[in-house]
Amino acid sequence: MAEHVDLEKRRQAVYGWLLLSPAAILLTLFALYPSVATFWSSLFSRGTRRRPSEFVGIENYADLFADPTFWKVVGNNLVYAGVTIPMSIAIALAMALWANSRIPARGFVRTAYFTPTVLPMIAAANLWLFFYTPGLGVLDQIGSLFGLPSVNWLGQPETALWAVIIVTIWKEAGFFMIFYLAALQTIPEDLKEASDIEGASRWTYTRRIVLPLLMPTTLFIMVNALINSVKLIDHLFILTKGGPNDASKLILYYIWEMAFAFFDAPHAAAMTILVLVVLGIVAGIKFSYLDKRTHYQ
Amino acid sequence: MTDPFVHMENVAKRWNSQLGVENISLSIPRGSFVALLGPSGCGKSTTLRLLSGLELPDEGQITIDGRNVTLAAPSERNLSMVFQSYALFPHLSVAENVVFGLKVRKVAAAERREKLKRALDITGLLGYEARRPGELSGGQRQRVALARAIVANQPLCLMDEPLSNLDAKLRASVRKDIKKLQVDLGITVVYVTHDQTEAMSMADMVVLMKDGRIQQTGAPEDLYYRPANTFVAEFVGAPPMALIDGRILPGFPGAATIGLRAENMRLADPGTGRLTCHVSECEFLGSETFIGLSHPAASGLTVSMPGLKHIPTGEEMEITFADEDLHFFDEGGLRLLQPTGVSA
Numbered sequence: 001m002a003e004h005v006d007l008e009k010r011r012q013a014v015y016g017w018l019l020l021s022p023a024a025i026l027l028t029l030f031a032l033y034p035s036v037a038t039f040w041s042s043l044f045s046r047g048t049r050r051r052p053s054e055f056v057g058i059e060n061y062a063d064l065f066a067d068p069t070f071w072k073v074v075g076n077n078l079v080y081a082g083v084t085i086p087m088s089i090a091i092a093l094a095m096a097l098w099a100n101s102r103i104p105a106r107g108f109v110r111t112a113y114f115t116p117t118v119l120p121m122i123a124a125a126n127l128w129l130f131f132y133t134p135g136l137g138v139l140d141q142i143g144s145l146f147g148l149p150s151v152n153w154l155g156q157p158e159t160a161l162w163a164v165i166i167v168t169i170w171k172e173a174g175f176f177m178i179f180y181l182a183a184l185q186t187i188p189e190d191l192k193e194a195s196d197i198e199g200a201s202r203w204t205y206t207r208r209i210v211l212p213l214l215m216p217t218t219l220f221i222m223v224n225a226l227i228n229s230v231k232l233i234d235h236l237f238i239l240t241k242g243g244p245n246d247a248s249k250l251i252l253y254y255i256w257e258m259a260f261a262f263f264d265a266p267h268a269a270a271m272t273i274l275v276l277v278v279l280g281i282v283a284g285i286k287f288s289y290l291d292k293r294t295h296y297q
Numbered sequence: 298m299t300d301p302f303v304h305m306e307n308v309a310k311r312w313n314s315q316l317g318v319e320n321i322s323l324s325i326p327r328g329s330f331v332a333l334l335g336p337s338g339c340g341k342s343t344t345l346r347l348l349s350g351l352e353l354p355d356e357g358q359i360t361i362d363g364r365n366v367t368l369a370a371p372s373e374r375n376l377s378m379v380f381q382s383y384a385l386f387p388h389l390s391v392a393e394n395v396v397f398g399l400k401v402r403k404v405a406a407a408e409r410r411e412k413l414k415r416a417l418d419i420t421g422l423l424g425y426e427a428r429r430p431g432e433l434s435g436g437q438r439q440r441v442a443l444a445r446a447i448v449a450n451q452p453l454c455l456m457d458e459p460l461s462n463l464d465a466k467l468r469a470s471v472r473k474d475i476k477k478l479q480v481d482l483g484i485t486v487v488y489v490t491h492d493q494t495e496a497m498s499m500a501d502m503v504v505l506m507k508d509g510r511i512q513q514t515g516a517p518e519d520l521y522y523r524p525a526n527t528f529v530a531e532f533v534g535a536p537p538m539a540l541i542d543g544r545i546l547p548g549f550p551g552a553a554t555i556g557l558r559a560e561n562m563r564l565a566d567p568g569t570g571r572l573t574c575h576v577s578e579c580e581f582l583g584s585e586t587f588i589g590l591s592h593p594a595a596s597g598l599t600v601s602m603p604g605l606k607h608i609p610t611g612e613e614m615e616i617t618f619a620d621e622d623l624h625f626f627d628e629g630g631l632r633l634l635q636p637t638g639v640s641a
Contacts, residue, residue, distance in 0.1 A: 199372025
């Protein structure tokens with residue numbers, strides 16, 4: 001008897017490992033190992049022909065913290081995230097609530113909102129480049145109709161980052177709207193009816209019932225938006241290349257520049273590790289604190 | 298009670314010219330328990346939703362408590378509603394669910410607490426205030442929905458199949474609770490169900506519907522003993538009334554169809570019965586056994602026998618019955634008060 005049980009247990013264990021292994025192998029190969037390797041290489045100096053790479057501990061990190069460009073980029077990224085995340089979520093929610101109500105041409109409205117998401121990043125960026133171009137661009141053409149002077153939106157430090165922010169919001173809001181639309185459809189119709197019977201206004205219903213029930217989606221979108229905000233690079237290649245004077249440079253672009261334009265891999269690695277740490281902390285907060293306060297159906 | 302509390306006059310609701318309900322006229326006295334009964338798709342839920350204001354009628358007039366509310370918003374009709382799915386807000390606690398409407402109506406906090414306590418006390422939910430609906434059993438959720446309906450003390454309560462998500466045992470006990478609640482609070486209840494046992498046992502007045510039209514309105518015993526047509530006869534009662542082709546029973550020339558209830562049928566000795574049938578099935582119910590009988594000119598013939606009986610399928614059986622227990626219907630299926638030419 002006991003032998004059978006033992007055998008069965010062992011077999012279950014083997015099954016368990018077999019089921020686990022694809023994910024474990026892939027994650028180790030493409031997530032865990034690179035992270036550790038990046039961390040490791042961030043502790044060494046840049047090797048040149050004359051001076052081979054050597055262990056320098058946290059010196060690379062110290063360099064970064066002393067680098068004004070790094071702080072500029074961090075600041076840019078904070079502004080970028082701080083504006084794009086709430087704005088795109090708010091717009092996505094508004095569009096979803098509208099596209100979910102009984103309006104004519106609902107299918108068309110949804111498709112129209114979703115189109116920016118379908119466009120490849122580079123194509124979308126080129127499109128906006130055309131909007132922003134001084135003189136020729138659509139914005140300037142419209143402006144000139146009203147006698148406004150030509151503005152080089154992407155070419156001046158005061159407006160470059162904002163121009164990039166607007167492109168991101170335009171692109172992300174439609175994408176997030178799809179999640180909100182899906183979530184709205186899981187809210188049973190009779191909740192609205194129950195609150196109608198109780199005499200709740202549309203606004204009360206939205207605030208007290210719909211928004212709380214959308215919280216899981218909002219959380220999901222927030223994490224996605226945050227990750228996107230440190231992942232943005234393609235727009236910058238087309239629109240500003242981080243300029244002028246680093247005014248629109250974001251962290252991933254700076255990492256790329258560090259690694260492949262300045263060939264300073266250790267500093268790029270150190271920056272990557274810092275980004276990972278920040279994202280890890282945010283994920284920790286999400287899973288420990290916000291999840292408990294969110295109702296999952 | 299000359300003035301009915303709720304009155305529907307020739308109400309109709311159609312969707313894309315497709316039939317919803319048609320020609321609904323209904324008077325409900327104050328403090329009564331009315332069941333809207335019928336098979337699925339018969340328009341009973343639509344009728345309830347028209348009363349609630351969740352749907353607006355295309356024709357006709359609805360008055361509640363002397364006020365014309367035909368086009369009024371649900372919240373202006375002074376009523377509460379229990380949904381089939383309960384429609385509890387999943388992210389709110391039991392207490393928050395119950396007082397949701399009071400909060401919307403800006404009832405003061407102290408009064409809200411008091412009403413909440415009373416409603417939870419009545420429904421036996423004290424101690425569950427902080428739970429979420431997801432942490433409650435089906436029966437408890439159902440009681441939360443009831444508590445939410447009674448907390449505001451509205452004179453009219455609409456219930457849309459409130460027991461259909463409960464298991465059979467619980468259903469029987471909640472049925473009694475709801476009836477007691479209605480009597481104690483003195484409220485008027487309009488109750489939608491497809492379960493005739495619910496309708497017959499709880500209601501003072503049953504409205505039986507089919508295909509968007511009212512078939513018969515009356516006390517449960519009216520529907521049972523004086524069915525207005527063959528549909529009512531076949532729908533009400535378990536087992537349903539057997540319908541016999543009038544031509545095979547001599548002596549009732551005006552009756553196209555003759556109805557007969559199981560309890561009025563007796564087995565007869567061979568040669569003395571009025572109908573000769575074959576056994577088609579035996580259904581054992583504990584205290585009695587229903588023996589299903591087949592006859593080429595009749596449907597739904599069932600005879601009830603005490604205790605456990607096992608009669609082989611196909612066996613011949615003769616049944617007999619008294620003339621005064623028969624129900625007569627004309628060609629259109631409508632009840633005949635007196636069959637012409639009764640031989641008596």
